[in-house]
Amino acid sequence: MCVQRVEIDGQCFEISVSAEQLENSIDKLACRINKDYAGKEIVFLVVLNGAFMFAADLLRKIEGMHRVCFIKLSTYEGTESTGEYKELIGLNDDLEGKDVIIIEDIVDSGFTMGKLLERMKSMKVRSSEICTLTFKPDSFKGDYNVKYVGMNIGNEFIVGYGLDLDQKGRNLKEIYKKI
Numbered sequence: 001m002c003v004q005r006v007e008i009d010g011q012c013f014e015i016s017v018s019a020e021q022l023e024n025s026i027d028k029l030a031c032r033i034n035k036d037y038a039g040k041e042i043v044f045l046v047v048l049n050g051a052f053m054f055a056a057d058l059l060r061k062i063e064g065m066h067r068v069c070f071i072k073l074s075t076y077e078g079t080e081s082t083g084e085y086k087e088l089i090g091l092n093d094d095l096e097g098k099d100v101i102i103i104e105d106i107v108d109s110g111f112t113m114g115k116l117l118e119r120m121k122s123m124k125v126r127s128s129e130i131c132t133l134t135f136k137p138d139s140f141k142g143d144y145n146v147k148y149v150g151m152n153i154g155n156e157f158i159v160g161y162g163l164d165l166d167q168k169g170r171n172l173k174e175i176y177k178k179i
Contacts (some may be wrong), residue, residue: 008169009165014176026058028150033101042136044059047070067098102130102132106135110141138154154177159175
């Protein structure tokens with residue numbers, strides 16, 4: 001059963017994306033990645049904590065044997081970006097010469113992914129692409145392409161399906177927007 005509204009720390013949210021819509025978006029992304037990388041080994045770099053649910057569902061649909069690595073970044077505090085890029089759990093894997101797909105929960109301004117793409121370049125990866133569940137085109141200021149987008153959304157703050165408000169709400173199976 002789907003709950004239409006939730007409250008987290010006194011802030012109200014209403015349903016924005018259903019579990020069924022999420023599943024359909026993930027199916028489409030997996031099909032595109034499977035087609036684009038047929039017969040190639042991919043290293044999936046999952047950005048924690050937000051992308052864990054998305055990554056788990058997506059990776060179960062990816063064909064072939066692939067590596068999965070994790071990195072934990074911090075650029076948000078509450079509902080606001082701090083403007084700082086911090087690696088809380090760094091990347092220790094050797095990615096030189098590898099095809100990397102970064103799995104992210106949301107790309108909004110593009111600041112975090114821009115910094116991570118610079119890091120990929122310094123690690124001399126063969127290729128790096130971004131696969132995000134949600135994308136805010138009206139907020140995006142990056143000068144790079146986001147190849148795999150599950151869905152475009154507005155500028156509202158969202159929680160659920162891995163996305164959080166101060167670490168709360170990640171467990172919701174739908175995505176909710178702040179009202």
